[in-house]
Amino acid sequence: MKKIESKHLLGLEKISKKDIETIIDVGFTFREVLERPIKKVPVLNGKNIVNLFFENSTRTKISFELAEKRLSADVTNFSASSSSVQKGETLKDTIQNIHVMKMDCVVMRHPVPGSCLQLTNYVDVPIVNAGDGTHEHPTQALLDMMSIKERFGKIEGLNIGIVGDILHSRVALSNIYGLIKMGANVKVCAPPHLLQRGIEKLGVSVCYDVDDLIDWADAINVLRIQRERMGIGLIPSTREYRTFFGITNERLARHKKELVIMHPGPINRGVEIDSEVADSDQAIILDQVLNGVAVRMSVLYLLLGSKDFE
Amino acid sequence: MSKRTLNSKGNILLKNGRIYDPFLLINEKSDLLISDGFIEEIKKDIKIKKDFDVIDCEGKIITNGFVDIHAHFREPGFEFKETLETGSTAAIHGGYTRVCTMPNTNPVIDTPELVKFIIDSSIDLPIYIHPIGAITKGQKGLELAEIGQMIQAGAVAISDDGLPLTNSQLMRYALEYSKKFGIPVINHAEDCCLVNQGTMHEGDVSLNLGLVGNPDISESTMIYRDLAIADYVGGSLHIPHVSSSKSLDVIKFFKEKGVNVSVEVTPHHLALTDKALQSYDTNAKVAPPIRSDIDRESIQNAVCSGLINCIATDHAPHSIVDKERDFNNASCGMIGLESAFGVTNKVLKDKKTVESIIDLFTINPCKIINIEPNLIMEKKLAELNIIDPNIKWEFKPSSIKSKSSNSPFVGEKLIGKVMMTINKGFCINNF
Amino acid sequence: MEINLHKNKSILLNKEQISNLILRLSHEIIESQKNIDSIAVVGIRTRGEIIAKRIIQNIYENYKKKIDLGILDVTFYRDDFSENLGSPKVGPSDIPFNVNNKNIILIDDVLYTGRTVRAAMDELFAFGRPDSIKLGVLVDRGHRELPIRADFIGKNFPTSDNEHVHVLVSEIDGEDKVNLVKY
Numbered sequence: 001m002k003k004i005e006s007k008h009l010l011g012l013e014k015i016s017k018k019d020i021e022t023i024i025d026v027g028f029t030f031r032e033v034l035e036r037p038i039k040k041v042p043v044l045n046g047k048n049i050v051n052l053f054f055e056n057s058t059r060t061k062i063s064f065e066l067a068e069k070r071l072s073a074d075v076t077n078f079s080a081s082s083s084s085v086q087k088g089e090t091l092k093d094t095i096q097n098i099h100v101m102k103m104d105c106v107v108m109r110h111p112v113p114g115s116c117l118q119l120t121n122y123v124d125v126p127i128v129n130a131g132d133g134t135h136e137h138p139t140q141a142l143l144d145m146m147s148i149k150e151r152f153g154k155i156e157g158l159n160i161g162i163v164g165d166i167l168h169s170r171v172a173l174s175n176i177y178g179l180i181k182m183g184a185n186v187k188v189c190a191p192p193h194l195l196q197r198g199i200e201k202l203g204v205s206v207c208y209d210v211d212d213l214i215d216w217a218d219a220i221n222v223l224r225i226q227r228e229r230m231g232i233g234l235i236p237s238t239r240e241y242r243t244f245f246g247i248t249n250e251r252l253a254r255h256k257k258e259l260v261i262m263h264p265g266p267i268n269r270g271v272e273i274d275s276e277v278a279d280s281d282q283a284i285i286l287d288q289v290l291n292g293v294a295v296r297m298s299v300l301y302l303l304l305g306s307k308d309f310e
Numbered sequence: 311m312s313k314r315t316l317n318s319k320g321n322i323l324l325k326n327g328r329i330y331d332p333f334l335l336i337n338e339k340s341d342l343l344i345s346d347g348f349i350e351e352i353k354k355d356i357k358i359k360k361d362f363d364v365i366d367c368e369g370k371i372i373t374n375g376f377v378d379i380h381a382h383f384r385e386p387g388f389e390f391k392e393t394l395e396t397g398s399t400a401a402i403h404g405g406y407t408r409v410c411t412m413p414n415t416n417p418v419i420d421t422p423e424l425v426k427f428i429i430d431s432s433i434d435l436p437i438y439i440h441p442i443g444a445i446t447k448g449q450k451g452l453e454l455a456e457i458g459q460m461i462q463a464g465a466v467a468i469s470d471d472g473l474p475l476t477n478s479q480l481m482r483y484a485l486e487y488s489k490k491f492g493i494p495v496i497n498h499a500e501d502c503c504l505v506n507q508g509t510m511h512e513g514d515v516s517l518n519l520g521l522v523g524n525p526d527i528s529e530s531t532m533i534y535r536d537l538a539i540a541d542y543v544g545g546s547l548h549i550p551h552v553s554s555s556k557s558l559d560v561i562k563f564f565k566e567k568g569v570n571v572s573v574e575v576t577p578h579h580l581a582l583t584d585k586a587l588q589s590y591d592t593n594a595k596v597a598p599p600i601r602s603d604i605d606r607e608s609i610q611n612a613v614c615s616g617l618i619n620c621i622a623t624d625h626a627p628h629s630i631v632d633k634e635r636d637f638n639n640a641s642c643g644m645i646g647l648e649s650a651f652g653v654t655n656k657v658l659k660d661k662k663t664v665e666s667i668i669d670l671f672t673i674n675p676c677k678i679i680n681i682e683p684n685l686i687m688e689k690k691l692a693e694l695n696i697i698d699p700n701i702k703w704e705f706k707p708s709s710i711k712s713k714s715s716n717s718p719f720v721g722e723k724l725i726g727k728v729m730m731t732i733n734k735g736f737c738i739n740n741f
Numbered sequence: 742m743e744i745n746l747h748k749n750k751s752i753l754l755n756k757e758q759i760s761n762l763i764l765r766l767s768h769e770i771i772e773s774q775k776n777i778d779s780i781a782v783v784g785i786r787t788r789g790e791i792i793a794k795r796i797i798q799n800i801y802e803n804y805k806k807k808i809d810l811g812i813l814d815v816t817f818y819r820d821d822f823s824e825n826l827g828s829p830k831v832g833p834s835d836i837p838f839n840v841n842n843k844n845i846i847l848i849d850d851v852l853y854t855g856r857t858v859r860a861a862m863d864e865l866f867a868f869g870r871p872d873s874i875k876l877g878v879l880v881d882r883g884h885r886e887l888p889i890r891a892d893f894i895g896k897n898f899p900t901s902d903n904e905h906v907h908v909l910v911s912e913i914d915g916e917d918k919v920n921l922v923k924y
């Protein structure tokens with residue numbers, strides 16, 4: 001009677017294509033719920049979900065919280081700065097303190113890769129990865145794929161470009177795993193030193209010229225440039241980045257083609273993307289935000305609805 | 311498994327074993343009688359007498375105690391991870407009768423007084439401890455420590471292990487100065503900038519796990535630097551825990567040039583690849599990291615060809631609190647003394663003779679640090695192992711004698727075991 | 742899979758009988774309301790939806806009135822959510838009209854415990870505040886667990902606990918038929 005095979009959502013590397021399809025399909029059902037005058041359904045009535053955020057993330061946290069509340073779950077928020085984690089309390093200590101409160105599900109954001117997987121050793125409830133360092137951010141990729149499917153009616157066979165700091169991006173890695181699994185063609189474009197060595201082994205192609213990417217792609221996912229990457233010599237300046245990798249008005253005008261633009265937010269206007277582009281009809285950035293809530297409702301519904309946890 | 315001193319009960323007769331002592335070039339079947347901790351008689355068909363424990367050593371090898379030239383016993387300063395006593399107990403249970411301890415304790419072993427403290431503390435322990443002194447004061451990498459006086463006090467080598475010696479000019483001074491004392495300089499070879507806070511080998515697995523990679527070139531470039539300096543100024547360089555194929559290429563080049571260099575490898579670099587980290591197992595997080603299939607294969611070949619001289623454990627105990635952390639903040643290192651022979655022998659048994667595997671634990675490390683154990687001769691204090699090279703056994707957590715149990719080999723099936731160790735009047739019986 | 746479990750199966754209603762019952766329901770619904778324009782018919786997925794569509798077609802043919810159609814998927818409102826996942830296919834609800842001030846006729850194929858109807862009414866209120874809700878079913882088989890009754894009933898079939906009423910419709914099942922199945 002299980003709706004998906006996965007017990008947790010730790011990432012898209014290990015999850016099956018069928019599970020991804022189910023999550024996206026059920027996500028569309030929740031999109032309809034979100035358009036009702038009363039956007040709340042009682043499916044997770046009486047369930048306790050804790051949002052464990054070891055790293056600041058206003059957007060992801062709000063999206064999860066909204067999803068949980070619209071499923072009628074009881075929500076507990078626990079925020080800890082990553083520095084306090086480094087100072088001594090182990091992940092195990094933290095989670096055991098929380099576990100005695102009898103939670104039904106843990107949503108965790110952590111600065112270190114693999115933390116969500118480690119968490120599964122300490123608690124036996126479903127774990128949802130809300131971003132683990134430079135590893136994965138599966139719900140972001142799921143909402144990106146849902147937005148692609150909404151726009152194109154399919155994912156398979158599409159050419160999807162990802163441009164930005166691929167090396168430090170959990171969004172990129174999850175998107176690559178998910179999109180490849182769903183049959184899309186993926187090309188990444190970045191300054192060469194901001195690409196993982198051997199990234200082609202994940203099944204993607206690589207280019208350094210964003211104009212080539214635009215020519216090739218049906219849609220491109222524009223990654224946010226983290227300001228903290230500047231100043232340590234990785235990105236010489238915002239204007240240099242914009243010159244070679246920015247999705248600018250002039251650049252798009254030169255190409256004269258239908259291209260769907262995505263961005264996980266928050267946007268650095270005038271750096272990785274121009275304001276006019278971000279606000280244009282070809283951008284589906286606001287759909288992504290709405291789909292983010294819907295797909296997170298879908299994930300929580302499918303993980304917590306399984307009888308195996310009763 | 312019982313531990314008792316020989317002195318309390320007395321005497322042991324080892325029947326039907328094969329005695330292998332590479333120092334004496336002996337390799338023959340013979341009985342061996344130990345009385346009061348000393349070897350009383352070595353000959354064929356010694357008659358069984360009363361008050362003697364008789365051990366049937368049929369199919370087993372009686373050989374010298376093992377020597378580890380790279381271990382961390384944590385005392386002074388980190389006694390919650392390991393002490394000289396618990397480290398020694400772990401050592402003798404793994405067949406080690408002599409261990410060289412690294413100086414990265416708190417305080418750092420950088421004076422003759424501290425060297426003497428370690429040696430004095432180990433007098434009543436079941437093994438001999440040979441301290442390694444720091445190259446620089448406080449291992450800060452700024453000025454040379456009292457190397458000469460530490461050697462006089464009993465140190466057998468110098469190292470800032472735990473950290474690399476980044477200052478190339480200091481490395482030159484250390485190699486030059488050590489020539490006067492005839493001891494090797496051991497540098498933990500990693501270029502910190504190229505390590506780039508990497509927590510595992512940079513490769514396919516780090517790509518999948520989203521972890522920052524530590525590339526093999528962080529090691530090979532540093533080894534190149536050290537060897538180029540040694541080539542230029544002389545001195546004796548010892549390269550610890552080599553981990554990569556690229557480093558071995560560099561070492562081969564300089565060895566063929568005639569540079570005085572020796573190389574050790576750990577059992578884990580010999581046996582594991584970065585796939586061991588696929589589920590973020592912090593027990594397999596070590597520095598330098600375990601690397602790719604190709605690196606492991608090169609290491610195994612280099613052990614067989616003799617390019618790598620010996621096995622050293624890099625025994626690095628850490629408490630549960632240090633290891634049960636997120637991957638980036640978990641400490642590096644694993645314990646190794648109790649599993650070293652079983653792991654190494656399992657990997658090498660089809661590639662090398664058992665005698666040449668034993669050499670990696672006995673005569674080869676002794677040559678590097680210029681020490682000689684008590685040989686297997688009549689009238690000598692017994693310092694020996696009885697080895698079963700074919701026995702399959704499981705490395706169980708309940709059997710671990712180290713104060714820490716951070717090892718990815720826990721629960722693994724190993725092949726070959728030290729069945730009994732006799733040293734300094736102590737007898738450890740694993741039969 | 743279900744078929745193998747059936748020990749006994751008998752036909753309660755055939756195609757013609759079903760057609761007549763739905764036609765009668767359609768007339769009763771219209772006759773019960775003073776203001777036909779305020780009526781909207783909402784079918785509960787999946788067979789209630791089909792019956793609702795046929796009722797609307799009947800009303801159009803007999804009264805030349807186009808009645809609003811809505812569809813409810815009550816999965817998210819069920820009270821037995823964690824025990825009984827039901828069909829793994831969750832679909833969106835579709836209420837393409839303003840629910841406020843409407844007289845809603847809720848349609849399902851079989852009325853049994855009343856829990857589905859309870860869920861449907863709760864869900865309807867997520868879309869607005871109707872003036873009234875009435876319930877129409879093709880078959881009422883009894884065994885209510887909640888204080889719910891139908892306003893329009895095609896046929897009453899008192900059943901025992903080990904019996905089930907299966908409504909088949911040609912749009913989904915290829916034929917119109919109502920079976921009584923004994924377990």
Ligand SMILES: [Zn+2]
Binds near residue numbers: 472498550551597598
């Ligand atoms: Zn080291």
